[in-house]
Amino acid sequence: MTYLITAKEVQSVLTYPLSLKTVEAAFKAYGQGKACLPPKSYLIFKDGDLRSMPAYINTPGMNIAGIKSVNVHPDNHKKFGLPTVMATILLTDPKNGFNIAVLDGTHITNMRTGAAGGVATKYLSRSNSKVMALVGAGAQACTQLHHIMLTRNLKEVRVHTRSEKSMIKFCREMSKEYPEVTFLPEPDGRKACRGADIVTTTTTTRKPIIRKSWIDPGTHINGIGADAAGKQELETSLTKSCKIVIDEWQQASHSGEINVPISRGNLEKKDIYAELGEIIAGKKKGRTSDNEITLFDSTGLAIQDVSTAYVVYQALMKKRKKPKHIKLF
Structure with a gap:
């Protein structure tokens, strides 16, 4: 049956x-x-x-x-x-x-995508991370938050999206689930990201919205939104400055956060540090410095x-x- x-x-x-x-x-x-x-x-x-x-x-x-x-x-x-x-x-x-x-x-x-962000945060962010910038306020932002909260003891979450109504609604709803966390709607992307320990992006944009100058040393970035050729959430110069961890090379190079820099010749396979599975399996180390900027490029694997x-x-x-x-x- x-x-x-x-x-x-x-x-x-x-x-x-x-x-x-x-x-x-x-x-x-x-x-x-x-x-x-x-x-x-x-x-x-x-x-x-x-x-x-x-x-x-x-x-x-x-x-x-x-x-x-x-x-x-x-x-x-x-x-x-x-x-x-x-x-x-x-x-x-x-x-x-x-x-x-x-x-x-x-x-x-929806759940397994959020879980990937949670797992990457566990292995790549600083263990004492307290502040997260959440770019996007849809269903995936919710599951990213719930899974990341299982791996890090966040105290402040700054929510940034184009819709003020969505930001306010998200913060109000999540405040009820996590009363110990301060949720702040932040219409300015730069202010949302500056000083954040973790930046998680869940948008569908095809033009970069996160600038290199916004990201402090030691930040971990979960790049979740790019899942098709041509999509890109991060400025290429920012991506190039990161220790890049992908879920899988063929998918990431075709449709992940790195797909646009790869297609334009700004990144090569040798610039990728590891696949997430290699780190979890102990074949490579995760974060090795409090100052390095780490990026997890998530495309979603079968x-x-x-x-x-x-x-x-x-x-x-x-x-x-x-x-x-x-x-x-």
Whole structure:
């Protein structure tokens, strides 16, 4: 039988600590050579795109394969009342190729992306980091914050975005969840970033919005927003000044924060310090100085999706009331 797992069922078991733990383990497996990750492929449409993301992970307790199909259609909400991003994940048993589950992947995508930022912050930011600048105030900003709060004891979060209403709303809502943290709406990007220990960017911009002069020595940057060719959140001179850690070379060079500098000849592969999995696996060190500026370029890997979908599947199989299932043949 193949189980059909809805977004509501995913949300019932996928907590922030679980997603953080799972994604960290997935990156480690990849760094150890225990995961197979072909590059994501793109179908480009007039109004958006469709991405195909397969992966196989083989570690003790996690021998699973799968593929995620995910779209990005920026005008969906306005035109059709649909989310910009929608995803479906198919889990496959490597022993026989049987499809054990089909899951809504939209919430998983949001959670595993936030978890990647949390994991990178754990290994690359200063352990005593207290102040974060959060550039963007959408759904991904929320999951980045929740996962980073599991790894660092933040005392102040400065929220910067073009919409004053969004900044204020985000700060008001997050203040209720973290009353010990001061949330400040900051319409000036420079003021938001200056003096911050961590800068996390979650925008869809194609023109750099974060300047080199805004970033102090010792800052860690999570570059989350760039996920397609042509997208870039950081000034190229800033990116070049960082110790650059990527999730995976082929994806990052095609569609990550480094894609524009790479395509223009301003960066080369030799300028990349490491993949995050190499650091978690102990093959390379993470932060080595309080003064270095570190950058994590996150494009989102299928190993994050498949591993997170699998722990969701496992958790639901332990429940008395199982999800719906179908017999496909």
